[in-house]
Amino acid sequence: MAMTPRKTRNREMLFDSVIALVFILVACVDLCDGATVVDVYRLIQYDMSGVPFGSRLASLNHHAASLHFSPHADLSRTVLLIPLRELNMSFVQEYIAASKPLGGLILLLPQMFSVENKGGVGSNHDDGSKELLKNVLDEVEQILIHTNLPDASFLQYPVYFAFEDENIDTVLLDIKKNDATGQPATATTGGYKFVVSATEPKKVGSPPITNIQGWLAGLKTDGDSHQLPTIAIVASYDTFGAAPALSVGSDSNGSGIVALLEVARLFSLLYSNPKTRGQYNLLFGLTSGGPYNYNGTRKWLQSFDQRLRESIDYAICLDSIGSWENELWIHVSKPPENAFIKQIMEDFSSVAEELGFQVNLKHKKINISNPRVAWEHEQFSRLRVTAATLSELSTPPELLERTGGLVDGRQFVNEAAIVRSVKLIAESLAKHIYGHQGKNVQIFADNSNLAVNPSYVRSWLDVLSRTPRVAPFLSKDDPFVTALKKELEDHTDEVNLQREVLDGMFTFYDSTTAKLNIYQVASVTFDLLLLLVLGSYLIVLFSFLVITTRGLDDLISLFRRPPSRKVKTA
Amino acid sequence: MTVFHFFNCAILTFGPHAVYYSATPLSEYDTLGTSVKAAVVYLATALVKLICLATFLKVSESDSFDPYQEFLKALIGFIDVAGLYFALTQLTHRNISQNHKFQAVGLGWAFADSVLHRLAPLWVGARGLEFTWDYILQGLEANANLVLSISLAALGSLMWLRKNKPKTLIPIIYLCAVIVATMPSTTSYLRRGLGWHLPKVVGFELFTSLVMAFISWQLFAACQRPSL
Numbered sequence: 068m069a070m071t072p073r074k075t076r077n078r079e080m081l082f083d084s085v086i087a088l089v090f091i092l093v094a095c096v097d098l099c100d101g102a103t104v105v106d107v108y109r110l111i112q113y114d115m116s117g118v119p120f121g122s123r124l125a126s127l128n129h130h131a132a133s134l135h136f137s138p139h140a141d142l143s144r145t146v147l148l149i150p151l152r153e154l155n156m157s158f159v160q161e162y163i164a165a166s167k168p169l170g171g172l173i174l175l176l177p178q179m180f181s182v183e184n185k186g187g188v189g190s191n192h193d194d195g196s197k198e199l200l201k202n203v204l205d206e207v208e209q210i211l212i213h214t215n216l217p218d219a220s221f222l223q224y225p226v227y228f229a230f231e232d233e234n235i236d237t238v239l240l241d242i243k244k245n246d247a248t249g250q251p252a253t254a255t256t257g258g259y260k261f262v263v264s265a266t267e268p269k270k271v272g273s274p275p276i277t278n279i280q281g282w283l284a285g286l287k288t289d290g291d292s293h294q295l296p297t298i299a300i301v302a303s304y305d306t307f308g309a310a311p312a313l314s315v316g317s318d319s320n321g322s323g324i325v326a327l328l329e330v331a332r333l334f335s336l337l338y339s340n341p342k343t344r345g346q347y348n349l350l351f352g353l354t355s356g357g358p359y360n361y362n363g364t365r366k367w368l369q370s371f372d373q374r375l376r377e378s379i380d381y382a383i384c385l386d387s388i389g390s391w392e393n394e395l396w397i398h399v400s401k402p403p404e405n406a407f408i409k410q411i412m413e414d415f416s417s418v419a420e421e422l423g424f425q426v427n428l429k430h431k432k433i434n435i436s437n438p439r440v441a442w443e444h445e446q447f448s449r450l451r452v453t454a455a456t457l458s459e460l461s462t463p464p465e466l467l468e469r470t471g472g473l474v475d476g477r478q479f480v481n482e483a484a485i486v487r488s489v490k491l492i493a494e495s496l497a498k499h500i501y502g503h504q505g506k507n508v509q510i511f512a513d514n515s516n517l518a519v520n521p522s523y524v525r526s527w528l529d530v531l532s533r534t535p536r537v538a539p540f541l542s543k544d545d546p547f548v549t550a551l552k553k554e555l556e557d558h559t560d561e562v563n564l565q566r567e568v569l570d571g572m573f574t575f576y577d578s579t580t581a582k583l584n585i586y587q588v589a590s591v592t593f594d595l596l597l598l599l600v601l602g603s604y605l606i607v608l609f610s611f612l613v614i615t616t617r618g619l620d621d622l623i624s625l626f627r628r629p630p631s632r633k634v635k636t637a
Numbered sequence: 638m639t640v641f642h643f644f645n646c647a648i649l650t651f652g653p654h655a656v657y658y659s660a661t662p663l664s665e666y667d668t669l670g671t672s673v674k675a676a677v678v679y680l681a682t683a684l685v686k687l688i689c690l691a692t693f694l695k696v697s698e699s700d701s702f703d704p705y706q707e708f709l710k711a712l713i714g715f716i717d718v719a720g721l722y723f724a725l726t727q728l729t730h731r732n733i734s735q736n737h738k739f740q741a742v743g744l745g746w747a748f749a750d751s752v753l754h755r756l757a758p759l760w761v762g763a764r765g766l767e768f769t770w771d772y773i774l775q776g777l778e779a780n781a782n783l784v785l786s787i788s789l790a791a792l793g794s795l796m797w798l799r800k801n802k803p804k805t806l807i808p809i810i811y812l813c814a815v816i817v818a819t820m821p822s823t824t825s826y827l828r829r830g831l832g833w834h835l836p837k838v839v840g841f842e843l844f845t846s847l848v849m850a851f852i853s854w855q856l857f858a859a860c861q862r863p864s865l
Contacts, residue, residue, distance in 0.1 A: 589768040592640045612660035
C-alpha cells in the first residue's frame with residue numbers, strides 16, 4: 068500500500084516532464100520557410116569624422132505596406148515597399164529627409180539597374196523614361212548617403228534595395244490591394260510580413276586599400292647612367308555607392324581601368340621589341356581609396372623614393388571616360404603656362420583634332436589647407452609632380468558624388484567612347500615618347516596589329532560592371548585585385564602591390580547583403596475564429612455521437628452529476 | 638500565432654478520434670486495448686505496403702496519371718484490406734460485442750493512419766510563419782478518413798464475422814467494400830488525372846465518406862435484424 072503513492076507520484080512526474088518537453092519542442096517556431104525569398108542589398112552605413120551616416124540597422128521583422136497607406140497610419144512598425152517608378156521627391160522629402168519614424172524601407176529597382184542585366188544599347192523609345200528613372204535614382208541615392216537631417220544625419224531604420232521580379236511584383240500587387248481597403252497590416256488583420264534576419268552590423272576593422280603598380284622599363288642605351296624619365300598613367304579602381312553590394316561603377320571608374328589596361332597592353336607590344344622601345348619608363352598605377360579624397364594615391368606617392376618621384380615627367384590620371392560624345396577635359400592644377408602642361412595639351416589636342424573631337428583645358432588651383440581632393444592629379448601636384456586628369460566631366464564632383472553608385476551601370480557606358488579615349492591617350496603618349504611632335508603619324512592605326520582591341524575593352528568592361536568594388540569590403544586577398552594584378556603582369560615587366568589601411572576619417576560597417584523572407588500571415592482573429600469553429604464542431608460531433616449511440620438521456624446526464632455519487636464514494 | 642495554428646490543425650486532425658472514443662460506449666467498455674492492437678496492425682501493414690511499392694513500382698518523373706502504376710498501387714492497397722481482416726478476425730479481443738469490435742478496430746486504424754501520414758507534415762509545416770490552407774484541408778481529410786475506416790471495418794466485420802447474412806445483400810456488401818477500399822486510388826486519380834485541386838478533392842472525400850457510412854450503417858442494421 069505504501070508503494071503505490073510513490074509509484075503514482077513517479078508516474079506523474081514522468082508525465083509532467085514529457086508534457087513540458089512537448090511544449091518546449093512545439094514552441095520552437097521555425098522561421099526558415101517563407102513563400103518568397105528575395106536578395107536584398109543594404110544601404111551603406113558609415114561614419115565620417117565620427118558623424119554617423121546611412122542606415123544603422125540591419126534586421127527587420129515587420130508587416131509590409133505600400134505607398135497607398137492611409138495618411139494617418141502609424142508607420143513605425145511597418146516596412147514600406149516602394150518601387151522606384153512610384154517614388155516622387157515629395158514623398159522622399161516628407162518621409163526620408165524629414166526622418167519620420169518608419170519600421171523599414173525597401174526600394175524596388177527596375178531590372179535595368181541590376182548588375183546581371185547587361186542592357187546594351189537600349190531601345191530608343193524607352194530612353195526618355197530610363198533617363199527619368201536614372202535621375203530620380205541619382206537624387207534618392209544622394210539623399211540616402213548624405214542625409215542632412217536637423218536632428219540626425221542617419222536613418223534609424225533599415226533601408227534595403229531589391230530588384231523587381233515576378234515574385235516580389237505579385238507580393239506588391241497584393242499589398243496594394245490590401246492597402247486599398249484601408250486596413251493597415253498589423254498582427255490582427257493579417258497581410259504580409261517581411262523578415263530579414265541579420266546580425267548587428269559590425270565595424271570593418273582596418274579597411275584595406277591595395278594599390279597595384281606596373282612598371283614598363285624603357286630602353287637604356289649602354290653607358291647611360293642617368294635615370295630614364297618616366298610617364299605615369301593612373302586610374303583609381305574602387306567605388307562607393309548607396310548599396311555597396313551593387314556599386315559596380317562602370318563609368319566611375321570602370322572606364323578608366325579598362326583604358327589603362329588597354330594602353331598598357333598596346334605599349335607592352337611596342338616595348339617588347341627593343342627596336343621600338345621608347346626611352347621613357349612607363350608606370351601604370353591602379354589606386355584604391357579614390358572616393359575618399361584619393362587617399363590611396365597619396366599613400367602610393369609617399370611610398371616612392373625621391374629619385375623616382377623626380378624622374379616622373381608627368382602623370383595622366385583617368386577618371387570617367389566612358390560616356391562622352393564630343394569633348395573631353397584635361398584638368399590641371401599647375402598654371403597653363405607651365406612648359407609641361409603646354410606640352411601635354413599640344414600632344415593631346417593635336418591627336419584629338421585628327422580623331423575628330425575636342426580636348427579642353429581646365430585649370431583649378433589647389434588649396435593646400437582644404438582636405439578635399441577633387442581630382443586625382445591634385446595628389447601628384449601636392450607632391451610637386453606635374454599631373455593632369457583626363458575626364459568627361461567639366462566640373463569636379465563633390466565628396467562621395469559620382470563615385471560609381473547605383474546609377475552607374477553597364478548600359479550607360481559607351482564602349483566606343485572608351486576606345487576613342489584609348490586611342491587619344493596612346494597616340495599622345497607615343498608622340499611624346501618617340502618625339503613625333505608636329506608630324507602626322509598614326510602608330511595605333513586601325514586594322515594594324517597595334518590597333519585598339521574593342522573586344523578586349525568590352526570584355527573587361529563587362530567584368531568590371533559585374534564586380535562591386537567598395538574598398539573596405541575588398542579583402543586583402545580579394546580575387547578581383549589578384550585578377551587586376553595578373554593582367555598587369557601580362558603587360559608590364561614588374562608588378563608590385565602596396566597594402567595600406569584607409570585613413571581614420573571614414574569608418575565602415577559590414578552586412579551589405581541579406582535575404583528577405585516574405586511570409587503571408589493570417590491574423591490572430593482568424594486563428595481565434597478557427598479555434599471557435601473547431602471547438603463547436605467537436606462539441607457537435609460529441610453530442611451527435613452520444614445521442615445516436617447512447618441516447619439523449621445520457622447526454623443530459625453528463626451535465627448533471629447526481630449528488631448521490633459523491634455520497635457513495637465518501 | 639503559428640503555434641496557435643498548429644494547435645488548431647492538430648485538434649482538427651486528431652480531435653474527432655478522441656471524441657469518438659469518449660462519446661460512444663467504447664469508453665465504457667474500455668476497448669482501448671483493441672484500438673491499440675489495431676493501430677499496431679496498421680503499422681505492420683504500412684510497412685509491408687511500402688516494401689511492395691518499392692519493389693514493384695518504378696519512380697515516374699512526371700506527375701501524370703499512369704493507369705498501370707495506379708492499378709498496381711490499387712492492388713497493393715488491398716494489402717490494407719488483408720491487414721484489416723487480420724485485425725478483425727485473428728487478434729484476440731476481450732469479450733466485446735461485434736458492434737463495438739469493428740468500431741474500435743476502425744478507430745485504431747484511422748488514428749494510426751492520421752498519425753503516420755499527417756503528424757509529421759503538420760509538425761514541420763504548420764508552425765512556420767507562412768499561412769496556407771493545406772493543413773486545415775489535411776485535417777478535414779483525416780476526418781473523412783476516420784469515417785471511411787469505420788465503414789470499411791463495419792463492412793469487413795459483416796463479411797467475415799457475421800455468419801448468416803441475407804443472400805440478397807451479400808453482393809452489395811462486397812461492392813461497397815470494394816468501393817471503400819479503392820478510395821485512395823480514386824482520390825489520386827482525381828488529383829493527378831483530372832487535375833482537381835485539393836479543396837475539391839477533400840470535399841469529394843468528405844461527401845463519399847458520409848454516403849458510404851450511411852450505406853454501411855443501413856446494411857449493418859439490415860443484417861442485424863435476422864440474427865436477433
